[in-house]
Amino acid sequence: MGASVPEFYRLFMVPGMAHCGGGDGVSTFDMMSALEQWVEHNKPPAQVLAKRINIDLGYRTRPLCPYPQLARYKGTGNPDDASSFTCAAH
Numbered sequence: 635m636g637a638s639v640p641e642f643y644r645l646f647m648v649p650g651m652a653h654c655g656g657g658d659g660v661s662t663f664d665m666m667s668a669l670e671q672w673v674e675h676n677k678p679p680a681q682v683l684a685k686r687i688n689i690d691l692g693y694r695t696r697p698l699c700p701y702p703q704l705a706r707y708k709g710t711g712n713p714d715d716a717s718s719f720t721c722a723a724h
Contacts, residue, residue: 645701646682660684660696681705681721697721 650659663684671677681697688694694714697705699721711718 640678640700644679646679646698647701648684648698649696649704660686660694660698662686663698683716 650657651661655661668679668682681699684698685695695716697716703721704724705719706722
């Protein structure tokens with residue numbers, strides 16, 4: 635299937651979430667809305683916003699990127715804000 639795979643299948647890894655949650659990474663995201671937009675409106679997700687609220691660490695957001703891309707820090711901006719990241723090849 636080769637290069638056509640991203641037209642119908644995308645894998646979004648969640649770094650730091652651990653197997654079933656409980657890790658240090660972001661752990662809350664709405665994959666269902668992204669899937670609905672793709673299926674019902676032909677808008678495949680380029681990324682999915684994820685967040686984590688931790689009493690000790692505060693609020694953190696990150697983009698979840700379609701594999702093989704990873705969220706890369708742009709070098710400026712708040713490292714706890716998804717807008718400071720871009721999806722890029724590793």
